[in-house]
Amino acid sequence: MSFATGHSRALIQGLIFFSVLAGASLQAQFYGKAVFEVSTAEEFVAAVGSDRTIKLNSGLLVPSDSKSREHPHVSWSKRGQNRLAVIRNVRNLRIMASTSLKSALQSGPGHSLVLGFENVVNLELRGLRITAAEGARSGNLLSFTGCTNILLRGCELQGERSRAVEIRRCARFSARETKFLGCAYGVVSVGDSRNLLFRQSNFIGNRGEVGLQLHRTYDARFTDCELRGNRFSKAVFDVPDSAKIRWVGGKIEQPAGQTFCHQTGAVVVEKKEAD
Structure with missing residues (x-):
């Protein structure tokens, strides 16, 4: 040489x-350089804040089990027997599974909401299983309101009596290498939001009236995603008052007779160009 x-x-x-x-x-x-390793709901709630990573070291954590009531960035709402945790007004927060354990965040028994987020900027959820407790009432596993720069990476959302995600008044939401499995009331509901990207994410075995509801949404792209084994009684997509909705590459399998988009032609399906 x-x-x-x-x-x-x-x-x-x-x-x-x-x-x-x-x-x-x-x-x-x-x-930020701060890393908080947590194993209980109390530790999880106490660790919430800006400029930090929260690493889950337990196999299963239920945020609503926390007895804490006073926290500057966590508010609580009452739904039936459950207190539901909403993380508010933080920046630069990552919540992730331990590198040696794919941790699960789960709702309490009374309602399917696992976590809500309001006015959060720069949030990443990484490598988490997010599920509803058995018998939990219908709702959304995750909700985002007024948030910017949200990333779900390598997560798995499964809700037998719920919808996976609700997004309201958000900008730059992304789900990468994430699975949406077995949701009973559709998968994603979006309103008044822009710049959404789903990349290499799979929608498998879900049901309900509509799978992906995008109302007043501008610029949403699904790249290299897979639709398989879903049964939606009305349509896969419902996109009223929305624009620039694209499905690029990936794989689409749907039962005979199932409508792809309620508004004919509103979702543009494209072949992915060769690299």
């Missing part, structure tokens, strides 16, 4: 190493 070749390889390796370090540095700067 010549000196020039060896020098070039060393230079390339150095650039790769530098880019990895730079990426890690930017990520740490974005979420």
Whole structure:
């Protein structure tokens, strides 16, 4: 091997190493260096705040089990026997599973809402299973209101008596490599929001009247996603007063006779261009 070749390889390796370090540095700067490892609902609620990562070290955590009532960034609403936790007014927050354990966030027995988020900027949920408790009343597993820059990465949302996600007045919501499984009342409900991206995410075995409701939504894209085994009585998509809704690449399987979009032609299906 010549000196020039060896020098070039060393230079390339150095650039790769530098880019990895730079990426890690930017990520740490974005979420802050503080890491809170939690195993109980009390610890989880106490850890909520800005510029931090909350790492779940338990297999199952139910936020509504927390007895805490006073927290500057967590409000509580009463639904039946449950107190529902809503995280509010924080920035740069990541909630993730332990690297050695795919943790689950679960609702309490009375209602299917696991967590709500209001006026949150820069939020990432990573590697989490999010489920409703057995027998929980219908609702949304997650709700987002007035939030900006939301990312679900590598998560799995499953709700036998619920919808997966409700999004209201949000901008830049993204779900990547995330599964939406077995939801009974549709999958996603969006209103008055813009810039949504679902990438390499799967919608499997869901049911209800409509799968994806996008009302007054501008610019939503589904790239390399999969629709399979769903049964929606009205349509997969319902997109009134919405624009720039695109399905790019991926895979679509639906039962014979099932309507793809309630508004004919409102969702543009495109083949993905070769890289």
